[in-house]
Amino acid sequence: MLSMFKTLVSQKELTEASIDPILQKYKDNLISKNVASEIATKLISAVKNKLVGQTIGTFSSIKKAVFNGLEESLVQILTPRRRVDILRDVLHAKGEGRPYSITFCGVNGVGKSTNLAKICFWLVENGFRIMIAACDTFRAGAVEQLKTHVHRINGVHADSVKLFEQGYGKDPATIAMHAISAARDQGYDVCLIDTAGRMQDNEPLMRALAKLIAINRPDAVLFVGEALVGNDAIDQLTKFNKSLANHSQSNNPRLIDGIVLSKFDTIDDKVGAAISMTYTTGQPIVFIGTGQTYKDLNSLNPKAVVNLLLR
Amino acid sequence: MVLADLGRKLTTALRSLGNSPVINEDVLKKCLKDVQSALLEADVNIKLVKQLTDGVKKQIDLDNIGTGLNKRRVIQTAVYKELCRICDPGVKPWKPTKGRSSVIMFVGLQGSGKTTSCIKLAYHYQKKGWKCAVVCADTFRAGAYDQVKQNCTKARIPFYGSLTEPDPAVIAYDGVETFKKEKFDIIIVDTSGRHKQEDSLFEEMLQVNNAVEPDNIIFVMDASIGQACESQAKAFKDQVDVGSVIITKLDSHAKGGGALSAIAATQSPIVFIGTGEHIDELEPFETTKFIRKLLNMGDIEGLIDK
Ligand SMILES: Nc1nc2c(ncn2[C@@H]2O[C@H](COP(=O)(O)OP(=O)(O)OP(=O)(O)O)[C@@H](O)[C@H]2O)c(=O)[nH]1
Ligand SMILES: Nc1nc2c(ncn2[C@@H]2O[C@H](COP(=O)(O)OP(=O)(O)OP(=O)(O)O)[C@@H](O)[C@H]2O)c(=O)[nH]1
Ligand SMILES: [Mg+2]
Ligand SMILES: [Mg+2]
Numbered sequence: 001m002l003s004m005f006k007t008l009v010s011q012k013e014l015t016e017a018s019i020d021p022i023l024q025k026y027k028d029n030l031i032s033k034n035v036a037s038e039i040a041t042k043l044i045s046a047v048k049n050k051l052v053g054q055t056i057g058t059f060s061s062i063k064k065a066v067f068n069g070l071e072e073s074l075v076q077i078l079t080p081r082r083r084v085d086i087l088r089d090v091l092h093a094k095g096e097g098r099p100y101s102i103t104f105c106g107v108n109g110v111g112k113s114t115n116l117a118k119i120c121f122w123l124v125e126n127g128f129r130i131m132i133a134a135c136d137t138f139r140a141g142a143v144e145q146l147k148t149h150v151h152r153i154n155g156v157h158a159d160s161v162k163l164f165e166q167g168y169g170k171d172p173a174t175i176a177m178h179a180i181s182a183a184r185d186q187g188y189d190v191c192l193i194d195t196a197g198r199m200q201d202n203e204p205l206m207r208a209l210a211k212l213i214a215i216n217r218p219d220a221v222l223f224v225g226e227a228l229v230g231n232d233a234i235d236q237l238t239k240f241n242k243s244l245a246n247h248s249q250s251n252n253p254r255l256i257d258g259i260v261l262s263k264f265d266t267i268d269d270k271v272g273a274a275i276s277m278t279y280t281t282g283q284p285i286v287f288i289g290t291g292q293t294y295k296d297l298n299s300l301n302p303k304a305v306v307n308l309l310l311r
Numbered sequence: 312m313v314l315a316d317l318g319r320k321l322t323t324a325l326r327s328l329g330n331s332p333v334i335n336e337d338v339l340k341k342c343l344k345d346v347q348s349a350l351l352e353a354d355v356n357i358k359l360v361k362q363l364t365d366g367v368k369k370q371i372d373l374d375n376i377g378t379g380l381n382k383r384r385v386i387q388t389a390v391y392k393e394l395c396r397i398c399d400p401g402v403k404p405w406k407p408t409k410g411r412s413s414v415i416m417f418v419g420l421q422g423s424g425k426t427t428s429c430i431k432l433a434y435h436y437q438k439k440g441w442k443c444a445v446v447c448a449d450t451f452r453a454g455a456y457d458q459v460k461q462n463c464t465k466a467r468i469p470f471y472g473s474l475t476e477p478d479p480a481v482i483a484y485d486g487v488e489t490f491k492k493e494k495f496d497i498i499i500v501d502t503s504g505r506h507k508q509e510d511s512l513f514e515e516m517l518q519v520n521n522a523v524e525p526d527n528i529i530f531v532m533d534a535s536i537g538q539a540c541e542s543q544a545k546a547f548k549d550q551v552d553v554g555s556v557i558i559t560k561l562d563s564h565a566k567g568g569g570a571l572s573a574i575a576a577t578q579s580p581i582v583f584i585g586t587g588e589h590i591d592e593l594e595p596f597e598t599t600k601f602i603r604k605l606l607n608m609g610d611i612e613g614l615i616d617k
Contacts, residue, residue: 145457146454
């Protein structure tokens with residue numbers, strides 16, 4: 001007790017030597033919670049730079065100062081500079097007499113179609129009518145998957161959703177274009193565009209996605225990434241954005257506007273992908289997927305995530 | 312190549328030993344630190360990484376292993392050995408036998424690539440002359456049966472499923488019995504995606520398991536998975552008798568180190584890897600060859616005492 005008290009009163013300025021061991025422990029902890037290791041490293045060294053040289057009050061501990069510094073940085077990463085308010089924007093587009101459109105993209109199997117269906121259900125519950133564009137014309141069963149969701153949602157709210165599909169093999173960009181104009185003609189408020197999963201390094205497929213987005217200029221481009229993903233999160237987001245920029249042939253390309261973080265229910269306290277993704281893009285996590293039913297769609301609570309990361 | 316990135320970084324870390332005039336505690340520490348970050352960046356479980364480097368340290372007594380070249384040799388060998396220990400569960404992979412029906416059940420997390428891999432595997436064996444069929448026991452995922460139906464139809468693989476029966480165990484049993492009667496060699500059972508946090512889903516997996524009594528259970532894992540891999544893989548293994556692992560989506564630049572954690576957690580060998588969405592993009596996998604490739608072991612291999 002006495003010796004602890006001594007260190008408390010004798011330390012006033014934070015030095016590299018005094019905070020480094022504590023920060024290293026936090027770094028390992030962040031990595032074990034699934035923050036990409038490269039990002040954990042950068043984050044820790046930024047916090048170190050911020051703290052070294054700071055003086056702390058006689059009665060506060062170094063540990064506490066490090067904790068606070070790290071907590072502040074993490075909260076900052078997760079707190080969006082820009083809010084994506086879909087309901088407001090849908091109403092705005094409605095005022096302009098046009099459907100609001102969202103494109104969902106991401107690598108294979110992350111939950112694009114399922115979370116599209118959840119968001120559709122949420123929009124329907126908010127009184128909007130939705131057109132879904134079946135632009136995954138590649139993966140077997142993709143069209144029937146959406147058909148099933150449309151059928152189920154209409155079973156709860158009659159006549160609220162319609163599927164625009166042209167089967168398999170056709171050009172997704174063209175289908176999206178026709179779907180949006182059909183939505184306009186038929187008075188639908190929102191057009192949700194499902195796309196096929198693709199690996200970030202698959203040049204032809206990335207080009208095709210960029211084309212779909214460049215031609216149709218959706219109001220929002222949502223990247224769906226799963227909370228299970230490790231270090232690949234950085235590569236996925238960086239390359240999706242890069243492809244959208246490089247292949248758009250526009251000075252003002254549409255890039256990723258926000259993130260849907262899926263499968264958040266499968267990772268216990270290993271919530272680090274939330275940090276990896278927001279750190280990489282600077283874009284907000286608009287929704288988190290927390291299960292496989294329509295109700296399992298939530299918004300992210302940055303404070304709660306940070307608490308888990310620092311525990 | 313699979314895990315090429317990791318391989319390159321590990322080789323670089325080990326090479327750095329060759330660049331330093333003396334090898335002392337500090338040089339070793341730095342080298343092991345580089346090895347650690349290479350593994351962490353590749354998504355290898357952090358506990359495994361610690362185990363590995365501790366294992367290496369334990370093998371090495373810097374003061375008593377001579378000088379220069381010999382020191383380097385000992386360190387490199389130690390790293391190689393520890394990696395092998397993690398990657399090789401020491402279990403012979405299951406193989407089907409002619410003249411009897413074998414049932415293979417696929418399990419794994421949501422979206423990991425089970426359905427795609429089921430069909431790829433059926434296609435793989437079919438091409439080698441085995442009589443194969445697929446049973447779709449996923450009653451949960453929207454469009455799951457259509458996915459199996461469309462893929463199997465294209466590849467002329469017989470399939471079984473139902474749009475009305477809600478119990479996957481019933482479908483699985485009926486499907487397997489049907490194909491057994493018709494003397495199929497390999498009957499592959501596809502199941503829904505699930506995760507350990509939802510008990511009812513794990514209970515369902517056990518029921519399907521008990522209904523079909525599989526000869527082999529394959530755990531399918533996405534190459535991009537991070538630190539959650541270990542606890543999920545372990546939970547699957549605890550519930551059913553996982554015997555093999557398939558790693559999918561290795562056509563991306565995913566780091567794939569989660570794969571190593573999956574082997575450790577399930578004590579099962581990786582038998583195939585998925586390298587694309589098409590039916591023929593499945594490659595047989597051998598662990599030892601893989602590690603050698605991984606470490607670019609040309610120069611180290613000669614150093615290992617056989
Ligand atoms: N536990 C859990 N499962 C989810 C969640 N979101 C999606 N899934 C499941 O993940 C699997 C894949 O979902 P899909 O929506 O088909 O994924 P996708 O990205 O459209 O897949 P592709 O179109 O094939 O690339 C399905 O089994 C979904 O039920 C989630 O938030 N939690
Ligand atoms: N690029 C690539 N994609 C793959 C590979 N294996 C599967 N996929 C894709 O991953 C997505 C999910 O595959 P599925 O086979 O539907 O996954 P699943 O595990 O059956 O999904 P659930 O039944 O919903 O749990 C699909 O888009 C597949 O085409 C692979 O090796 N490489
Ligand atoms: Mg989809
Ligand atoms: Mg499936």
